[in-house]
Amino acid sequence: LESFLEFVRKQIDIEEKVTFTKGTNFASVEKCLTALHESRSKGRPGKYTTAALQIRTQERSRCLLCQKFHDISVCTQFLASDVDERWRIAKRLGLCHSCLKKGHRKIECGVARKTATGEISIHDLLNRKDAGDKKIDDKPEENITKVCLKMNVDRKDGSSSYSNGSLQIARAVICAENGIKRTVNCILDSGAQRSFVKREVVESLGLNGPKEHITISGFNQRNEHRKLMRVELRLKGVDNDNFCVINALCVSHLCGKVPPNPPMEEHEHLKDLKLADQFPRGEVEIDLLIGIDHYYDIVLNEIKRVDTSKPTAVKTIFGWVVCGKNISQNRTHLLHCKVNEECKCECDIIKKFWELEALGTELRNEFEVNDVLERFKNEVRFDGERYVVKLPWKSPEVQVPNNYELAERRLQQLEKRLSNNNERAKEYDEVIKNYMDRGWIEETDESDGIPGKTWYLPHHAVYRDDKTTTRCRIVFDASAKYQGTSLNDFLEPGPPLQNQILDILIRFRRFKIGVQADISKMFLQIRLDPEDKDVSRFLWRNMKDGKKPRIFRFNRVTFGLNCAPFLAMAVLHHHAELNQAEYEEAAENVKRNMYVDDIVLSCEKEEDAIRRIKELRKLMEIGGFDLTKWSSNIPTIMNELPSEKIEEHKQVTTLGMSWNCKNDELSYNISMELDEEELTTVLCEIEAKINARPLTFVGDDVKDADALTPFHFLIGRSFVDLPMMSTPTVEEDELPLNRKWRKRQQIILHFWKRWRNEYVTTFVSRSKWMTKRQEPKEGDIVLVKEDNTKRENWPIGRITSVLPGSDGLSRTVEVKTAKGIFTRPVARLYLLEPANTR
Template structure:
């Protein structure tokens, strides 16, 4: 026991001595080890008391704050007083404690109280940079010298860093790793997304445990006791219960309306009021009354947020927390109107950023980040709380920009990043063809990394999955079937008992949670697949974080769709389980372990399995799979036709019917060499479909009678009608609220990568809502509501809209000439482009086919129409670059059309200098096109006019120009519109005006004539010296005439010029030149003002250290110090001891004052009475009394 007692703080030892003495004298026995354990446990509870555990000595606190408030002079005096005082236990909290017996001050660490300086403390160096700064701020420590009493701004003793030699303490040096962390946190902003209902989100979504506790609830007038979970929410002003719980209690309540306020909206909802409810803890027999509770359909906390004892096993400091489990839903939300249920009775603080536990009258609750699971369901909050999921803004914006501005990717070919180079090196070194399948290792960032044992996370996720299975048997059967299929195909194998036993010793083992994914077009419960959550973290680590993602090896979406339209016969095929065809080395399989029940029977014990293939959910799987597919094509060069190899590398697309049949067979053979099986074949050719085995066809055409009409398939998200061989749109309009969020959802549901209906004005409505700065869930104004309703009503008409898939019509001979034509236009509403392919065959027949369209709204910041026209022209040349790179046809030089003569003038002008906006876009246009490629067309003939102005659906469906192009394109080039005479107008606002500053010197200026007369400096000085002497003589004569000289009889100087006269002349010449060239500067200096920053002198000369030199001179000037000194303030004297004595009863020390006298009647006599005021010197309370005399 003595060894343990030696480690205790001094105050605890004192209390233990008292406790030991009481036991020996009171109980008459010796102390035991159990007594010591009980004593330390009680002291621990006292110190961790949630209300009074952090109380500090007020005298020490006041002392610390007073030191910080002292001026430097008083602080120095205070330190001198301290220097003669002995070192005591109380003074060891100071960072520097001088001793009279030592030559140098001895330093104690503020952080750990060790015998070393704060800068050399190894404990504080383990903390993050942000934690260090917070600690120093809390202690009032200077960031420059790590001492108290001042801040770094006025620090005179800054420490030098031993790492970078800069002026800051070594402990505040930011390492590269911390800098990268801060940079990532700064750049990667988080987009807070509040979701409605229960929705599955991506792998690795973080989860925090909520304060949920099991309770018993009953009607005050009955004995029906119901067990349920209660969510303790201090952010709610009232208490809520579910309607289902009220039915279980066989109670009804009165109906009322309440106003619910959340972070982004408020609404009035109907509810019932449940009265006379009582609640108690699960293991308690004492009930206490619950305030009136309002009913709701559900409490906005998912059942998976209920903590269990298994959740807290990983946190050793929470071992004493008991979390009983019951089979019930969360039926109660207790708000701040029941403080007895929320009041903490005991608190276990957080450690290592883990959760903390609070013991309440209802039982233990656990709060804070606990784990990351594979499925995170976020609900729309009902009370004053929100559940949120965080999406990386950077990734979201990159994806959105890539979709909205695809042409930007073709401006320059970017090289791969260093991480992508590392990925390519890793997979190239590990790829190998084994047993008909490619084998690629996991591309880890660090091959020697060691993983922690995260099996508890997988167990917890499996239990959540088990609860789902019990509620949805169809979901269970679908899930079980998928897993059985995966085992049967050898994608996963069981882990042997020997490998399981070694899991704790092997550092390359990782357990992956998994969850089901539903098809967006099907009902929930039909499992599309199982995704392994490689992003799930355990103590800050995850598998995805250690994997290299790799480059995007897929072809561009627009490129594939464009090539998909080139020939009359097209087909598509999927690779069956593409990721699962790529095998893993045995040493990497342990990183893909998972838990599952044998035969899917959840009544059995969980067993361990491991994937032996690449999986869905790993960030590296897409790049690995595409690399293996392309490697398969490269390995078979020379064994198959060039067209077959190119099809794999570029796209799965189309040929003539005979060529397509051959290509389909060769593709199946080539892919089979790498273990890839092509299935779900779809084609507009009946002959090609008949050549494919029935089990390999798409589901929609397996049992199809080929005399029937071919179905509609989805080609990369676009509706493809096989019978008519055309693209179309399937319009589904779900019910959405008339808010920005609802409108954005509906507009985004129209998937149109080629811009076939890009002329629709929906984006203009969205922009107007942004201009009005409406909230995401605010109702839109009535005028916009009418416009939106009209557009929405007409949108269903697009179901009948068709665009031919094949660019070349039936019966059109082989084209001998192909040319791209791009039209650009802009208006006050928007700007847009549309591109066509003009083909001419050997019979001089011409056909124009729509390629791609783009319509964009104008910026919110006003921009002139000519600038918008120029922007549209710049987009047109980018579209040309993109189309020429993606389309596989011999193309002639492109032609660009615009109805803006201003654009043509800007492009063809070689002499004028334009403003930056115009100059940049003209440079882009001229870099990607030739001047002779630009032509003029009338606005009425420009199809891009529809894209820039926006038309209704009715007008759009009647307009054939948008899809087929203007009629003049089908005519001979000689009949195309002619451009007018183009001359840049004088005074065009986009042309920079050349400004010339001219300084004129008057020829009759006498002084300038004198200066120009002499060619030698000495002769000029002599002439000016004589002029100055004559000037002085004339002034003297005038003064004598006016009597200003009095009796003085000075005579003019008639002697020869002296050296002093020549020096005065030189100064006069220089002053004249300065006055002529620097008039403004001389005027400012003569008035005592500062020379302006725009002065030319400021640009010519810079005086190093001028500010420091001026400051030194000024500090030595006594007059300046007196005039510019800060106004002094008188310090308040120290308060008397009676004013600051704590814990004394009121009116122990008082101040006394009298007022009066007042003459009052006493019997028949009139006497004086005085009022007396007693003021408490401690709490300033006042008592008024009456007295006969002031003595």
């Protein structure tokens, strides 16, 4: 009996909260009631789970902390607290630490993300590392410095003046139906889409109206979603009876005070006009903002203007409004400024935004960055000719699987492609021989590999027909997966050491003379430690199918490794620091004006440019780096360079842009993926996908044409499409027509995947039957949930029979799908289309 009374008490408490709380999340209530019924059906009278007794009763859009209509993540009071206080608030209010919502825990959160270590992430506002950027002051006026400036500008003629602008201000009378009248200051703003009125004015007049959800957009692209009351206002002029009815949204505050009005006696063209505002007057507050929705209900088609230096008069139903430029003679003005001390936070946000990641590497936390960099500094060495580095392994005890099988299979695929083009096969073999002749690679034996440190790199070619020298470039794939892992998975990418390309571009064209050079084969100029050579093996057999592949390994850093950009830049910075005493200017230039393998100079005089070129060449030669492809907008400064080191073309590529040295113009070349006809074809295919979307289900058999689509209205039948390739890979060595067709198929397939996964599944709001009034009915179209199946692949079915329980509630139904008739619980069904809506 005691347990039963306790249950009744809690049940009454829940019912009261549901009854008297506005905006209750009824889905949560229904879920709780279902949990109660399920608990009762399990034969445990009087005992209920914790989930069955929890309920959300707060308003959906009301802040749990200050009870205002916004989310707690944008609450001023919450943001004003430090991180420790936010944690206390979150615990006190029972908030989820991942989404700051009430009603569930972090491990049950549906929007929680997982970190790299597999842990569930916490909300940014609770993160002690990132919280500094989020904090704002609860009392903005306390954090604002008010500055009063005395402005007295002297003109050339000796007089003193100050140029100011007058806004379109008018005085009007609001007449309420209850007989109350109030004079208000209005501002006419054609830049606002809606009209707004202060809540204090509305309350004083006793007005009321419906609520409306809107998004208010301000400066810096800041959007605020709010629910505002819309009221109808009857306006008339102060000195006339011209009436106008407008609709306005109620807000607590419109804007700051409007500056004082100057006298109008000095403006002859404004005399004898009935002005809608007082001249002169002091500072006033704006009570009503009239936007473009009612702007032309107020403004008439008459304007008085002399010239641009004089104010303009615009006729309105309230009288003449004076606006525009206003020159006041011999008058001292006080300009009140507000200097926000928190602008530093916005600067930090902008700075963080421009911290671009270099070459695909991710920003690491400070501990990992220092650890990788410190390990590099301790391990790098100079052997008298070149620098020798070790690969930055994530763990010293790493065990890499031997992927010889994968490399051999990829080699066979490569040979099959090259067999169709003997010229390209010959070029490929010549590149391998060139690597051998230069000592970049060496041949080895399969048995020489270190166990746990042997990996074979698959490779393929990229051909550039626009290149005059090296048309074939071999790409080594360190991201190829074998047994679920790749070589790059075992390596630290390292911190990004690249300079910001925008900063380099600005410094590059700072002075008259610009110079650019390229480090020839930069990655291959750095030697690899013997311990790490066997993880950069690859196979090749000169297109001889019956011969066993020869095994090669790299002696130098390979570009395909994710750590290669870090190692190259780290070596260059290390080399510059070691030789900075002797080559100070050149070393500083390497550290500041280098991007990947491009280095640029900016000089004011020709002699300075010649001197800096010589110094830079000497510095790079010491480290074993060769600077080639020199170019400049002043050709005479390169006369002392060897001819083979000079770029002959006047249009060169530098810092990812095209530089016309002759005209000294930087431009960006945009490659067109599709021509006009191909784009039209792609758009027509996309249109067909969109017109094949389901509008409603027809027929009684789910095996039949299951949905009515726009095509049934356009062409009288459903759309039949030809099957597409699952993976239309674009190969470099294909014929031009084949490549174009595959590229088009690739774009269409990409659209179809996103359309199916992101949009089609949102056509109909899926919901579960949670209460008696929402019981499933025969004929309902449902989505049947299946475990281990993606949501977009869940089968669609029709309910053929409802199986009610002993308490009258239907928890099980029979569903007919394309595969047959099955009995399924209601909890695993999602309603797509009720039977009574078709």
